[in-house]
Each structure stands twice: as structure tokens, then as C-alpha cells.
Amino acid sequence: MSENIKVLSPEGVVGIESCNELRVQLLQAFDTADPVVLNFAHIERIDLTFVQLLYAGVREARLRGIGFRFNGDLSKEVGEYLVTGGFCKEVPSQARELENNLVELQDK
Amino acid sequence: MLDKFQDSFREEAYELLNDLERILLNLEDHPESHEDISAVFRVMHTVKGSAGMFGFAEVARFAHEVESTLDAVRNGKIPVTPQLVSLTLDARDHIREMLQEPASAGSKFTAISDELIERFRNHVAPVDAPGSSTVQAPELSLQELTGEQEEATHQQGVSQVDTPHADSSQAQGVLSVNGGLGETKDHVHPVTYRISFKPGESIFLNGTNPVLLLDELAEMGELSAIAYTEAIQPLARLEPENCYVAWDLLLTTKKGRTAVRDVFMFVEDDSELSVEIIDEPEGDEHDPEYRRLGQILVDRGFVEAGKIESVAVRQQRLGEMLVEDGVDPRRIEAALVEQEHVERSRKKLQNELSSASVRVSxxxxxxxxxxxxxxxxxxxxxxxxxxxxxxxxxxxxxxxxxxxxxxxxxxxxxxRMVPIGTTFSKFKRLVRDLSHELGKQVEIETVGAETELDKSVIDRLNDPLVHLIRNSMDHGIEKPADRAAAAKPIEAKILLKAEHSGATVVVTVEDDGAGLNRERIRARAEQRGIIAPGQELTLRYRRVALCPGFQHI
Structure with missing residues (x-):
């Protein structure tokens, strides 16, 4: 069975200014694809709006029964931001670690 | 073997009692200082527990009674007055005297102890509400005294669990929240704050990134953050410009509460914020263990005490059992993080303190x-x-x-070099007591307390300095009426100063009293044949005044 994958690759600083645009892209992707992959490789920095978007995306995907995967390396700034904010216990270097962490939190 | 421990206890107790004297004198000037009130209570509490443990039963009994009064002060039931300070200083002196004797000699002090205890009770009685009982310590055995200390140490911090000490622990918590304890000043040892922060939904709109505030807190000390993300909406309903996250933050720092709150200065109005001290270890804190998970959950209002009891009968881990019973896992994780954070901070402090200095006779x-x-x-x-x-x-x-x-x-x-301030602090007590005795108002100012001298020199300086200060107060400083007549401030000053001058240290005692009476010195010098009648008395008259028989001029 072939997968209908959609990969989203935001770049640079992903924060309040670009968040709504990314939210719309994610919603469209969830409407048309499964799984949806978010590529972190080109993200330099983030803010809280993006973190909220990740949680919201995981919840949305779960509601729809769709796969939502994270991919790529995380920049040091992104990893540290997630620890400072209390979203991860240790600085993640891979998006996959973050995906597990977020899902783990929400499964509890 | 016990003798050896008793000697160690004595040394530590003397240090504590010296601290107590200093704190009491400060408290007399600042009777509203919650920090000093708590410190006085803690010293008496420590002396009581340790004395009981090392066989000084009379000291433990006496300290227990004093502690009860101090607890009433700490809880705001009775105020700090000069009389109470005097009484507590007398109690401090009495404990010191008892400690100088063998532990078995306690019975010879019973009468004095009882007299002082009576004075404490009389002091408390008038301020008690009609019909209520006076603050009177329950009779406790030695074992209970030492056991109580151990328990109280475990209960330190905020606790609402049903224990005999819940009241005093809660009172301590209330002081921490509302009082001046570490409000603006930095703490001597790091304390742990629990900060609950729920930003207003529109916080992003005024350009604030809440995580940067957390970053700022992290720069003050050690920070653990627990993010609550339940309020984040599914993507379809999410308003990206709204903030849905809230935090429990644990910050261990020496910074005072004001500095911590200042981080939130620009967002406080639109946010829910509480800053509470949950752990305030003392320098002599030896117990790295913090409260149990169940206690934290109950204290925070996450779980009712009854639920803890009902699940505790099962042979499983408490956290797992509570999750099975429907308790939010994030709340349990928050409690676990708190437990880990505080225990880590306590261990760190303990390591720092134990490696910072070694006590050598x-x-x-x-x-x-x-x-x-x-x-x-x-x-x-x-x-x-x-x-x-x-x-x-x-x-x-x-x-x-x-x-x-x-x-x-x-x-x-x-x-062997020690700061001369260790001996300076003794003179504050001397000046205070002599002021009362002589009916004079005298304030002592010390300068250069940090100046270091060989310990043996400092020991030898004690008696001459006592003599000089007594002389100032007895003969130099005038009675208040005389000072008023001379248009001088009623309150006299004594300056005690130590300063380096080349390779030497110069210690000066100076007062603003009447000074030396040149004519009386001349008359006495002539009378004693030190100078010939009519001989000019040069500036050397000061030296003449130091000759034997020139006191009281």
C-alpha cells in the first residue's frame, strides 16, 4: 500500500509571524496526505507559537487518525529553547527525539 | 566517645549562641524583621534538639520552653519588645553557662532555669487573649525532644499534611509568602521558589516571549520548568497568536523574592503569578531528602489526602496508582520534578558547605x-x-x-588570621547592657570589622577594649540631661574602628562624650607629683592621664 506523504520544510526563524501560514499549510496537508512530515532541518530558531503549533498538530493528527512525523536535525537553539520552556528534559538533537517526547507527553 | 561529641556540640553551640546574640541585637533595632525572628527561633530549635541528643537534658528542657515563646513571636501572637530581647539574651547567657559545665551538672541550674522560664511565661501571659491559655511548652521527654527536632527538620518548608507541626510549618510558609523574609535582600543560602505562571492569552501581542522570561530566571540559579500544554487547542481551532501554555517553575537561587518577581514585572498584570518559597535549607541542614511525592501532591491541592491513603495500601508505585485512579499524569510529573529539584539543590548546598571549610581547634x-x-x-x-x-x-x-x-x-x-569583627560583635552587647545599667543612650558603630588579625592578638585585645569601652561609657559619655544641656544629641556614639596602617593594624575607640578635662588632669598630676606645680601641661597631658591613679577623670 503506497503512502501519500506530504513534507513541510519551514525555514529560518519560525515564530509568531509565520505561524499562521504554517498552521494553514498543516491543515491542508492533513486534509490531503497521510502521513504528514515536518522537516526541522532548515529551522534556525523558534518561539512559543511554533511549539504550540506542534502540540496542536499532534492533537489534530490524532483526532483524524493521521500520521504526523518529525524529521531532520534540530539546531542547538531550537533544542535549548525546548528545554528552557519545559517541553523536553534533555536537549534533543534530532526531530525524532522531539516527536517521541511530545507524543509521550500527550499520551500520559 | 560521647565526651568527644559533646565537645563538638559545645563548639557549635557557642557559635550559634554568638550568632543568636548578634541577631537579637539586630532584632532590637528592627523588631519587624521576620528574617531575624525566624533565625532566633531556628537557633533555639537547633540548640534544643542537639542538646537533648548529646545529653544536656537541662539545656534541652530550658531551650524548649524558650522556643515555645519564640514560636509565638514567629506566629505574630506576641510582639518583639526590648524586654523580650533582654529576656532572650539572658536565656542565651544562661544556656552558655550551662554548656560550660559537664552535661551531668544540669540539675544545679534548674532553679535559675525555672526562674527564667517563669519570666518568659509572665512576659507572654499579658498579651494572651482572655480565657486562652498562655504559651506554655508541653512537658517532653528527652527522646521526644530529640525526636521532635528530627521530625521538624523533615517538615521544614510548606506542609499541610496532618502532623503535630502542621501549624508551625504552615506559619513558616505564610511568612515566606507574605512576610519580609528575603523579600528584597538576597538569601545567605540558596532557597527554592515554586513559581506558578500562567501568562495572559494575549501576551504575544505586547511582544513578550514567555520562554525568554524563563531564560532570565535560569540566569539567577537552577531552574526546572514544567510546561502545562493541555489548554493548547487542536490545529483547526488554534489561534496562533494566543498563548495557551502555563508553567510550574522551580528556581533555586539566593535572590530575594522581589528580584524574582521583577522578571515578570511587565506581564504580571495580565498573568496569573504566584511566587512561593518551598524550601529554605539552613547552613546546618543535613537531610537531603525532600517531602514524599504524596505530600507534595496533597500540598499542591492536586490530590486529596484521603486518596493517597486509599491507594497506598496497594503494592505499587504511588505515581502509577494515582494515574490509574485518574490523577493527571502531568501533575504527578510536576510533583516528581519538584522532589528531584529540591533534593538536588539540597545535596549541592550540602556539598558546597561541607567542602567550604573545616573546623580545627x-x-x-x-x-x-x-x-x-x-x-x-x-x-x-x-x-x-x-x-x-x-x-x-x-x-x-x-x-x-x-x-x-x-x-x-x-x-x-x-x-590563624580571623576578622576582628568576631570580637567587635561582643561589644554591641556590652554597650547595650551598660546603656541600660547607666541610664545612657549609646550606640556603637564598628568600622573595619573585616580587618584580619592573628587569633591570639584578637583574644588579647578583648580585655583592653572592654576596659576602654566601659571607661567611655562610665566617664566619657554624659548623662542624657547633661548632653541635652550641652546641645548634644541625647544618643551618644562610640566608634570602634580597625584599620591597616602599613604593616600594623590600628584599633581605635572613640566617643562623642565630654572628653578629657585638662584642668582636672593638671590638678591630679600636680597632686601626685607627676608635674611640678605651675608647670605647663602640653599636649602630652593625654599621656599623663594614662598614668596609674588617673581613672575617673
Whole structure:
């Protein structure tokens, strides 16, 4: 069975200014694809709006029964931001670690 | 073996009692200082528990009674007054006297102890509400006294669990939240704050990134953050410009509460914020364990105490059982993070304190200095011999040995150097007591307390300084009425100053009293035949005044 994958690759600083645009892209992707992959490789920095978007995306995907995967390396700034904010216990270097962490939190 | 422990206890107790004296004198000037009130209580509490443990039963009994009064002060039931300070100073002196005797000699102090206890009870009684009982300590056995100390140590911090000490622990918590404890000043040892922060939904709109506030907190000390993300909406309903996250933050820092709150200064109005001290270890805190998970959950209102009891009968981990019973796992994780954070901070502090200094008896230091003295003498002989023999190899060794011996001598001498402030603080008490005795108002100011001197020199300075200060107060400083008549402030001043002057340290005692009466000195000097009748009395008259028989001029 072939997968209908959609990969989203935001770049640079992903924060309040670009968040709504990314939210719309994610919603469209969830409407048309499964799984949806978010590529972190080109993200330099983030803010809280993006973190909220990740949680919201995981919840949305779960509601729809769709796969939502994270991919790529995380920049040091992104990893540290997630620890400072209390979203991860240790600085993640891979998006996959973050995906597990977020899902783990929400499964509890 | 017990003797050895008793000696250690005595040394520590003397230090505590010196601290107590200093704090009480400060408290007399600042009766509203919650920090000092708590510190006085803690000293008495520690003395009581340790005295009981090391067999000083009478000290423990007495301290227990005093502590009860101090607890009433701490809880705001009775105010700090000069009378209470005097009484507590008397209690402090009495404890010191008892400690100077063998532990078994306690019974000979019972009468004095009882008299002082009665004075404490009388002091408390008038401020009690009609019909209520006075603050009177329950009778406790030695075992109960020592056991109580252990329990109280465990309960330190905020606790609402049903224990006999829940009231006092809660009171401590209330003080921490509302009082001046570490409000603006930094703490001596790091304390742990629990900060609950729920930003307003629109916080992003005024340009604030809440995680940067957390970053700012992290720069103050050690921060653990627990993010609550339940309120984040599914993507379809999410308003990206709204903030849905809230935090529980645990910050261990020496910073005062004001500094911590200031981080939230610009967002506080639109946010829900509480800043609470949950752990305030003392320098002598030895128990790295924090409260149990169940206690934290109950304290935070996440779980009812009854639920903890009902699940505790099962042979499973408490957290797992509570999750099975429907408790939010994030709340349990928050409690676990809190437990880990506080225990980690306590261990860190304990390690820092234990490695920061070592207590060595001054006798051992004296022995070391003597040995080093002999070594230096021997080294000088070696140098001479090496020169005499003219052996280059021996000369080389002698020179290296000389360098090492010099360094060793300097280091050894530095071990005996102590700040003169340790002796200065005694004189505050002297001036206070003499002021009351003589009916004079005198304030002592000390300058240069940090100036270091050899311990033996400081010990020898004590008596002359006592004499000089007594002389100032007895004869130099006028009665209030005389000062008023001379248009001087009623409150006199004594300045006690230590300063370096080249290789020496100059200690000065100065007062703003009437000074030396030149004519009376001349008359006495003539009478005693020190100067010829009619001889001019030059500036040296000050020195003349130091001759025997010139006191009281």
C-alpha cells in the first residue's frame, strides 16, 4: 500500500509571524496526505507559537487518525529553547527525539 | 566517645549562641524583621534538639520552653519588645553557662532555669487573649525532644499534611509568602521558589516571549520548568497568536523574592503569578531528602489526602496508582520534578558547605605554628651550613627548602588570621547592657570589622577594649540631661574602628562624650607629683592621664 506523504520544510526563524501560514499549510496537508512530515532541518530558531503549533498538530493528527512525523536535525537553539520552556528534559538533537517526547507527553 | 561529641556540640553551640546574640541585637533595632525572628527561633530549635541528643537534658528542657515563646513571636501572637530581647539574651547567657559545665551538672541550674522560664511565661501571659491559655511548652521527654527536632527538620518548608507541626510549618510558609523574609535582600543560602505562571492569552501581542522570561530566571540559579500544554487547542481551532501554555517553575537561587518577581514585572498584570518559597535549607541542614511525592501532591491541592491513603495500601508505585485512579499524569510529573529539584539543590548546598571549610581547634593550629617555627629555625641553620660547606648541590637544596619553608610559614600564619569583627560583635552587647545599667543612650558603630588579625592578638585585645569601652561609657559619655544641656544629641556614639596602617593594624575607640578635662588632669598630676606645680601641661597631658591613679577623670 503506497503512502501519500506530504513534507513541510519551514525555514529560518519560525515564530509568531509565520505561524499562521504554517498552521494553514498543516491543515491542508492533513486534509490531503497521510502521513504528514515536518522537516526541522532548515529551522534556525523558534518561539512559543511554533511549539504550540506542534502540540496542536499532534492533537489534530490524532483526532483524524493521521500520521504526523518529525524529521531532520534540530539546531542547538531550537533544542535549548525546548528545554528552557519545559517541553523536553534533555536537549534533543534530532526531530525524532522531539516527536517521541511530545507524543509521550500527550499520551500520559 | 560521647565526651568527644559533646565537645563538638559545645563548639557549635557557642557559635550559634554568638550568632543568636548578634541577631537579637539586630532584632532590637528592627523588631519587624521576620528574617531575624525566624533565625532566633531556628537557633533555639537547633540548640534544643542537639542538646537533648548529646545529653544536656537541662539545656534541652530550658531551650524548649524558650522556643515555645519564640514560636509565638514567629506566629505574630506576641510582639518583639526590648524586654523580650533582654529576656532572650539572658536565656542565651544562661544556656552558655550551662554548656560550660559537664552535661551531668544540669540539675544545679534548674532553679535559675525555672526562674527564667517563669519570666518568659509572665512576659507572654499579658498579651494572651482572655480565657486562652498562655504559651506554655508541653512537658517532653528527652527522646521526644530529640525526636521532635528530627521530625521538624523533615517538615521544614510548606506542609499541610496532618502532623503535630502542621501549624508551625504552615506559619513558616505564610511568612515566606507574605512576610519580609528575603523579600528584597538576597538569601545567605540558596532557597527554592515554586513559581506558578500562567501568562495572559494575549501576551504575544505586547511582544513578550514567555520562554525568554524563563531564560532570565535560569540566569539567577537552577531552574526546572514544567510546561502545562493541555489548554493548547487542536490545529483547526488554534489561534496562533494566543498563548495557551502555563508553567510550574522551580528556581533555586539566593535572590530575594522581589528580584524574582521583577522578571515578570511587565506581564504580571495580565498573568496569573504566584511566587512561593518551598524550601529554605539552613547552613546546618543535613537531610537531603525532600517531602514524599504524596505530600507534595496533597500540598499542591492536586490530590486529596484521603486518596493517597486509599491507594497506598496497594503494592505499587504511588505515581502509577494515582494515574490509574485518574490523577493527571502531568501533575504527578510536576510533583516528581519538584522532589528531584529540591533534593538536588539540597545535596549541592550540602556539598558546597561541607567542602567550604573545616573546623580545627585553635590548639591544633597553635601546635602547627610551633612546629613551623622550629622548621624555619632549622632551615636557617641549614642555610648557614650550606654556605659554610660550600657544596653547590647542598646550597641548591637549601635555597629550595628556604622557599618552601617561607611559603609554609606564611600559609600557616594565615590560618590563624580571623576578622576582628568576631570580637567587635561582643561589644554591641556590652554597650547595650551598660546603656541600660547607666541610664545612657549609646550606640556603637564598628568600622573595619573585616580587618584580619592573628587569633591570639584578637583574644588579647578583648580585655583592653572592654576596659576602654566601659571607661567611655562610665566617664566619657554624659548623662542624657547633661548632653541635652550641652546641645548634644541625647544618643551618644562610640566608634570602634580597625584599620591597616602599613604593616600594623590600628584599633581605635572613640566617643562623642565630654572628653578629657585638662584642668582636672593638671590638678591630679600636680597632686601626685607627676608635674611640678605651675608647670605647663602640653599636649602630652593625654599621656599623663594614662598614668596609674588617673581613672575617673
Amino acid at each position: 585553635s590548639e591544633k593550629l597553635d601546635d602547627l605554628v610551633d612546629l613551623v617555627g622550629e622548621l624555619v629555625t632549622l632551615q636557617a641553620r641549614l642555610t648557614q651550613t650550606a654556605v659554610h660547606v660550600g657544596h653547590s648541590g647542598l646550597t641548591l637544596i637549601s635555597e629550595s627548602f628556604d622557599r618552601l619553608a617561607t611559603e609554609l610559614r606564611d600559609n600557616t600564619m594565615s590560618l
